[in-house]
Amino acid sequence: MTPWSSFGRLSDLREEIDRLFDAPLNELARTSNLLSGWTPALDVYEQKDNFVIKVELPGMSKEDITVSLHEGSLSISGERKSGTKHTEAEVYRAERFFGRFQRTVTLPAPVAPDKVKAQYKDGILTVTLPKTEEAKPKQIDVSVS
Amino acid sequence: MKATAQKESPRKEERAPTLDYVAPEVNIYETLEGYVLEAEMPGVNKDGLEITLEGTEITIVGRRGQDPVAGEPLLRERQPADFRRVFELDPAIDTGRISAKMHQGVLTLTLPKSERVKPRKITVSD
Incomplete structure (x- = not known):
């Protein structure tokens, strides 16, 4: 019996099918790395004072990540x-993608470029972009007479 | 193959209460020394990792740390689900010497082969 095969593969297939059914279209495009290269999954959140962006970038060095505005x-x-050289190794599975990627997000409101912060931890890049003073929601007190 | 098919059903039941798992993407290499398995589990650190060995089956579970972001989501592509994947091990693996390392969301499992199955060069004497 070949290791790593048989029922492991079967259940993978099942999970893959489950995944396809659950996945929205953009998810589907992401799954097929062969066609699209690597499109790391990305979340954008809007807070009162900031935009927060989280990108899944497992297994990178922070020196190899570029963030620009x-x-x-x-x-x-x-x-x-x-990271590892496996030139003399036999490859059983190669699902991970190595190579270049790029993602661009258009922010819906102006941010202060000099206050942008980025942190890379547990394979997730978090970028915090503070809104400019003009872009922050303002509270106007109206005196009720 | 028959034994394999039988194994499938109890696992399904076991999975039933927690359907919100995704399978991490893996690379598996075999070298003369053993196997190396790399699994991508962004958001999982050492504390969120559970590796269980049962017979010749290894189960990898990765629970994402709690990182809820306050605010309104404008775009959500990341799956919040935890990771889980099961592998059948080559019987040649010395299960007592399996080691694991977690770095920036990638798990690296080193699964050495037992000494007795390692290929050995035999010198022929005259």
Whole structure:
């Protein structure tokens, strides 16, 4: 029996099918790395004073991640390098993608470029972008007579 | 193959209460020394990792740390589900010497082969 095969593969297939049924269309595109390269999953949240962006980038070095802001668009790009050399190894599974990626998000309100912060932890990049004073929601007190 | 099919059913039942798992993407290599398995589990750290060995089956579970972001989500592509995947091990693996390492959301499992199955060079004497 070949290791890593048989029922493991069967249940993978089942899970893959489950995944396809559950997945919205953009998810589907993401799953097929072969066609699209690597499109890391990304969340954008809007808070009162900030935008927070989380990107899944497992297994990178922080030196290989570039975050840049240009005219209200945030770009996250980089390259994931295969850390281990397995030249003499036999490959049983190769599902992980190595190579370049880029994602760009257009922010719905102006942010202060000099106050943008990025942190990389547990394979997740978190970018916090404080809104400019003008973009923050303001509370206007109206005196009721 | 028959034994394999039988194994499938209890696992399904076991999975039933927690359907919100996703299978991590893996790379598996075999070298002369053993196997190396890398699994992508972004958001999981050492504390969220559970690796169980049962017979010749290894189960990897990765629970994402709690990182709820306050505010209104404008775009959500990330799946909040925890990770789980089961692998059937090559009987040649020395299960007592399996080691695991977690770094930036990637689990690396090193599964050495037992000494007795490692290929050995035999020198022929004259």
